[in-house]
Amino acid sequence: MVNNRRILLIIGGGIAAYKCLELIRRLRERGNRVRVVMTKAAQQFVTPLSVSALTNERVFTDLFDLDDEREIGHIRLSREADVVVVAPATADLMAKMALGLANDLASAVLLASDKAPVIAPAMNPRMWQNPATQRNVTQLKADGATFVGPETGEMAEAGEAGPGRLAEVPELIAAIERTTTAPASALTPGPLAGRHVVITSGPTHEPIDPVRYIANRSSGKQGHAIAEAAVKAGARVTLISGPVNIADPDGATCVHVETAAQMLAAVEAALPADIAIFCAAVADWRVANRGGQKIKKQKGAEVPRLELVPNPDILATIASLSKGRPGLVIGFAAETENILGHAQAKLRNKGCDWIVANDVSADSGIAGGVMGGDRNSVHLIKADGHQSWPEMGKDEVARALVEQMANSLGEDRRSSKRKPSATGKAGAK
């Protein structure tokens, strides 16, 4: 429960603004005081009167309203809040925030605020995906903002679907609660505080020519979830991701790559690390005779033959480092049969400390499948045995794995036999 917090809600102009009425009710039910600033456009979607009735407060709408300014003023409005929430955050409002513009009450309050806001975007998917919006999102994250959503789905406009829906009210409340409760690391250090965790995630794309590539179905959801869980556990996290359609996790340093070779270079550049987790579905081969120009389809000409050469095995390369090997190296194994047997062999062959094995077969029993889906059923294989976990969400797998990582480092610290450090353990395998 947030309870007794002073929440300043900035409502932007979008069809999703109606959800704010429900948000206000739920926040007030929890004993919070909610003050609201509405942009001019927001007032086209919900009226200040209904917002005022639900907040039991006056609603602030105008930068140049002398009465408002005399009574409270835009500086005090932002300072007298424990948390500032922008929902729905339109592309326009986010652009203003990213640039530091202050030409209406909402943007002036945000600029005058001394708190990093919680931002819940909602807009047409094309506006969300526009590079300009994505640049602004990156900037706002770098400035410390917490993002919740947008969710993917049908839009209010007929026939439009994609990322851009305002997060649901429970998600908004959870994000607000997380922000208003000081992060674990600020109060008691998280179990991975002071640790550097490097994670690979997603697929790689191996170019055939400048327009075509070889890829796979990895979504990056599991790797990104581990990054998020490690951040929450207080770690410094470097996430190296292949091309994915999901957002960068808050609080992690994200490096975006395309090919296996780039991924290996990024991992090497990110070391030293205490823990390295190789979750990415790295392409096993790349095209040797890659064209500099688009391969043309010509009538009567021979069908092009692709010559493949092996990609570097990033996990095996890092696990076999004699200098600077991370203290704990974890690999993943996606198998379709004899899961435990193959995974145990992989643990030995790759020289890693743990393997997280999952069943990616069509008959895994997981609705929608593991690859691309939100659920997973894994076995955690270590040198001295294995655990089989029940089916759970990828975020739960991530949390459970992070807990095991923290315990393992704790045991190391206690026994001082295997001492993980920023320089790693030399020749551990």
Ligand code: C5P
């Ligand atoms: O050999 P296989 O692809 O099944 O091994 C899977 C594990 O190895 C995963 O942890 C994956 O991230 C890692 N891997 C890698 N580089 C490769 C191939 C796999 O890091 N080229």
